[in-house]
Amino acid sequence: MTETDGPEQVRARLEKTGYLVDDGLAVACFLALRLARPIFCEGDAGVGKTALASALAEALDAPLIRLQCHEGIDASQALYDWDFPRQLLHLRAAEAAGVTDADRLEGELYDRRFLIARPLLRALETQPSVLLVDEIDRADDEFEAFLLELLSEYAVTIPELGTLRAARPPVVVLTSNRTREVHDALKRRCLYHWFDHPDFARELAIVRRRLPEVSARLAEQVTALTQTLRAQELVKPPGVAETIDWARALDALGASEVDAELAVTTLGSVLKYREDAERARGLDFAAVLAGRGV
Numbered sequence: 001m002t003e004t005d006g007p008e009q010v011r012a013r014l015e016k017t018g019y020l021v022d023d024g025l026a027v028a029c030f031l032a033l034r035l036a037r038p039i040f041c042e043g044d045a046g047v048g049k050t051a052l053a054s055a056l057a058e059a060l061d062a063p064l065i066r067l068q069c070h071e072g073i074d075a076s077q078a079l080y081d082w083d084f085p086r087q088l089l090h091l092r093a094a095e096a097a098g099v100t101d102a103d104r105l106e107g108e109l110y111d112r113r114f115l116i117a118r119p120l121l122r123a124l125e126t127q128p129s130v131l132l133v134d135e136i137d138r139a140d141d142e143f144e145a146f147l148l149e150l151l152s153e154y155a156v157t158i159p160e161l162g163t164l165r166a167a168r169p170p171v172v173v174l175t176s177n178r179t180r181e182v183h184d185a186l187k188r189r190c191l192y193h194w195f196d197h198p199d200f201a202r203e204l205a206i207v208r209r210r211l212p213e214v215s216a217r218l219a220e221q222v223t224a225l226t227q228t229l230r231a232q233e234l235v236k237p238p239g240v241a242e243t244i245d246w247a248r249a250l251d252a253l254g255a256s257e258v259d260a261e262l263a264v265t266t267l268g269s270v271l272k273y274r275e276d277a278e279r280a281r282g283l284d285f286a287a288v289l290a291g292r293g294v
């Protein structure tokens with residue numbers, strides 16, 4: 001992607017990677033590249049938020065650097081840490097060599113070579129790069145505030161080394177499954193896009209693009225069944241990722257089409273909760289397939 005690319009060119013480049021985007025997402029990606037703004041992607045699990053970062057990395061021919069958030073994550077896990085074992089070995093070697101200058105030893109111990117770059121620092125130092133901050137809603141408020149400061153300047157200050165600033169800001173994708181509300185201060189600094197479940201036609205196009213080896217009939221049937229399951233009151237409605245997994249599983253079984261019995265026996269590929277599987281077994285899959293004409 002280049003500076004002269006517009007939303008349509010961005011869309012085309014993403015679709016070449018196998019990732020289909022709608023108008024709103026194409027514009028968001030274009031603006032993220034043009035304005036160096038993060039994209040905040042929110043929606044249910046399995047709707048393509050993480051896959052967007054992978055597609056951007058492939059389209060830009062840039063490495064994907066992923067930070068998986070979790071409860072209790074802190075700067076040492078996300079930004080940098082010092083390699084204490086190597087520092088200790090260096091200190092012992094210096095003492096064995098008779099080095100007694102304390103200032104010199106301290107300067108050597110806190111040299112860049114002893115710094116372990118975690119995902120955020122790697123993204124700042126790698127040009128170009130795509131930084132995926134995955135499931136930011138799992139982190140706590142303190143980490144959100146820390147991330148807000150870093151993404152505002154694309155720089156970090158390390159007391160022993162000074163300020164390290166990105167020569168070229170990474171493309172940043174933040175994802176949230178909305179297990180909790182992320183603070184407005186972070187959202188305001190991002191371009192926002194809500195990822196909804198696709199309609200039948202779009203989901204089928206995604207499955208066909210991702211799994212060209214699967215028969216057209218099987219892809220249509222699996223998409224129709226997933227759309228029906230998604231309309232039920234499930235603990236965890238299946239996302240597009242589960243639709244693809246289901247079609248891939250059926251294809252691995254040698255199926256070119258699916259019937260009600262095969263659909264029930266392979267529900268573990270698309271539903272991950274016992275309650276959801278029990279509810280699904282009560283559905284008339286044969287009627288669903290007949291009603292869709294597939």
